[in-house]
Amino acid sequence: MQITSDFDGGNIAVLEAKTPGNIRLEIARDNQSDFYQWFYFRLSGAKGQPVVMHMENAGGSAYAEGWQDYRAVAASDGETWERVDTEYDGATLTIRHTPGADAVHYAYFVPYSMRRHADLVARAAASPLVSHRVLGKTLDGRDMDLLSISSGQASAPLNIWFIARQHPGETMAEWWMEGFLDRILDADDPVSRALLGRCNFYIIPNMNPDGSARGHLRTNAAGMNLNREWNAPSMEKSPEVFLTRAAMHETGVDFHMDVHGDEVLPYNFIAGFEGVPGVTDRQLALLNAYTAKLAALSPDFQTLHGYPPDKPGSADMRKCTDYVAENFACLAMTLEMPFKDNADLPEPLAGWSPARCRLLARSCIDALHAIIDDLK
Numbered sequence: 001m002q003i004t005s006d007f008d009g010g011n012i013a014v015l016e017a018k019t020p021g022n023i024r025l026e027i028a029r030d031n032q033s034d035f036y037q038w039f040y041f042r043l044s045g046a047k048g049q050p051v052v053m054h055m056e057n058a059g060g061s062a063y064a065e066g067w068q069d070y071r072a073v074a075a076s077d078g079e080t081w082e083r084v085d086t087e088y089d090g091a092t093l094t095i096r097h098t099p100g101a102d103a104v105h106y107a108y109f110v111p112y113s114m115r116r117h118a119d120l121v122a123r124a125a126a127s128p129l130v131s132h133r134v135l136g137k138t139l140d141g142r143d144m145d146l147l148s149i150s151s152g153q154a155s156a157p158l159n160i161w162f163i164a165r166q167h168p169g170e171t172m173a174e175w176w177m178e179g180f181l182d183r184i185l186d187a188d189d190p191v192s193r194a195l196l197g198r199c200n201f202y203i204i205p206n207m208n209p210d211g212s213a214r215g216h217l218r219t220n221a222a223g224m225n226l227n228r229e230w231n232a233p234s235m236e237k238s239p240e241v242f243l244t245r246a247a248m249h250e251t252g253v254d255f256h257m258d259v260h261g262d263e264v265l266p267y268n269f270i271a272g273f274e275g276v277p278g279v280t281d282r283q284l285a286l287l288n289a290y291t292a293k294l295a296a297l298s299p300d301f302q303t304l305h306g307y308p309p310d311k312p313g314s315a316d317m318r319k320c321t322d323y324v325a326e327n328f329a330c331l332a333m334t335l336e337m338p339f340k341d342n343a344d345l346p347e348p349l350a351g352w353s354p355a356r357c358r359l360l361a362r363s364c365i366d367a368l369h370a371i372i373d374d375l376k
């Protein structure tokens with residue numbers, strides 16, 4: 001019996017793995033950081049044996065309350081992920097499973113590999129509507145990929161930005177991107193065609209490739225939380241934000257969405273920018289219009305549960321959404337998806353899943369279409 005996380009996105013430390021009934025594990029911290037919660041590893045050689053795996057440091061993780069009612073995902077074929085029996089006692093997270101094969105992967109949420117990212121970028125870039133630009137390099141030397149999508153038909157186009165996975169362990173954000181890109185590049189889709197007649201799109205499917213490859217929850221290679229870098233990014237510590245911010249100032253921004261996952265809340269929701277100093281009634285009206293429209297379009301989205309809005313003047317200007325709303329006087333939003341499930345419409349076998357991320361992205365495109373006339 002062996003356990004390894006020595007692969008793209010892997011994360012686990014093995015304390016003891018001698019007997020299947022008592023495997024002792026720890027989740028490793030993000031490099032130069034105290035954050036940890038993402039795990040992803042392979043168990044080999046335990047086919048047909050009931051295994052009990054304890055993550056003994058779960059209680060000290062970044063969002064320990066997120067383990068309540070949480071179930072891990074497992075796949076025997078590297079592709080078909082299902083939820084498995086998981087329990088949390090306030091300190092240790094315990095997974096119980098009888099592997100159906102001799103190589104089973106376990107993870108916090110369905111992983112999104114760098115190989116799949118490269119394929120997604122290549123597939124999108126093959127469209128005649130897309131130009132692909134490498135904005136620059138990350139600290140580990142990876143490319144920051146920007147996809148620009150334009151039909152060339154729009155006069156005075158609106159500039160629409162979508163970015164995902166500032167927090168690399170929130171892999172649901174890149175599954176969402178897959179659904180988004182597949183639909184917006186569908187030459188037969190009337191909503192996408194109509195939007196491309198009015199807008200140019202700028203898409204960064206993965207804001208944190210180093211953290212993704214390293215198996216981090218929340219930070220880049222230097223331990224920086226990218227969603228606290230927007231007021232003063234640097235090429236030394238946070239080139240991902242420095243380069244993206246510069247590209248936004250080149251194009252201007254009329255609409256922005258930053259796609260994330262939330263460890264604790266079992267809902268899809270949107271966080272806004274209510275606390276930024278320059279907030280306008282127009283921006284707030286657009287925020288309400290967009291979220292109401294999305295809730296009407298998708299039973300997987302709601303507006304009842306979420307983060308309490310910041311009080312006037314109390315925004316954290318290091319956050320992407322607040323920075324963009326303030327500096328571009330536009331509608332900017334943070335979309336949060338659950339690690340667990342949508343409690344309003346649970347799906348017991350898969351929980352919140354890649355397929356549902358993709359479908360929510362499609363509804364987000366419909367909601368944008370519904371408010372597009374109000375953006376300028």
Ligand SMILES: [Zn+2]
Pocket residue numbers: 167170260261
């Ligand atoms: Zn996040």
